[in-house]
Amino acid sequence: MSAPATALLSVRDLSVRFGGLIAVGEVTFDIGEGEIVSLIGPNGAGKTTTINAITGFVNPTAGSVRFAGGEIVGRRPEQVAAAGLVRTFQNAAMFGSMTVAENLAAGRFITQRTGVWQTLFRSPAFAREERDIGKHVDELVDLLGLGARRASTARDLPYGEQRVLGLGIALMAQPKLLVLDEPAAGLSPDEARAMGRLIRKLHGLGTTVLLIEHNMSLVMSISDRVIVLKQGRKLAEGAPEVVRKHPEVVEAYLGAEA
């Protein structure tokens, strides 16, 4: 399958070196608006480093990353998020002692518009923003199936719901492109399937998704395209049914897992 005609994200010859190690070597791919694209590969293939470089957490050694028409290499993570490219983390990143609703509200601060003085003096702009955040939290707890957990303390949630909350925190920043770092890691098969349904639901609501995941049934069931990395290089790219039969992919990854 060829790359999309109008790319929301264009990654060109992206390279990241750590000393003598080429963690990501001249990786090129596009993600079109409305796609679900998965990035797979064996441990150490460079998946996390690739998304760290795309989202401003690591400085690439070389290459270009264009998002929504603008170059984003060199921008800080919060600037990248403000442009609409928002990621989750492998480990549930949240405020353990805060409630579900408070954690979601905090997600808005990834791209906070209201300045610190307006916040301190509770300006009309701040009051408007606060109402707006409250409404968004109400909508999200329903969408995420966390309505009954709204007032629960985050660290008391079962692990599966913590992962859902981590995704919700990212959604509060209203991403155009949502980057999910192993959302099914540590989940039971049932929870992983529920996570797949949630990702599909978000996609149905207009979110473009880049997914890093080791759970092959999840990857193969929800992706429009799959990109395979091996030792920092792009090994294959295509529709799930094409990639899963690619001999080198079978050998390098799927076969090794089997």
Ligand SMILES: Nc1ncnc2c1ncn2[C@@H]1O[C@H](COP(=O)(O)OP(=O)(O)OP(=O)(O)O)[C@@H](O)[C@H]1O
């Ligand atoms: N900060 C760092 N300093 C040095 N080497 C690093 C750093 N981060 C990653 N690496 C190395 O870069 C390579 C790619 O790692 P990366 O975490 O991107 O792979 P991955 O495909 O995400 O693996 P996994 O599936 O295990 O998460 C590995 O060899 C790793 O050891």
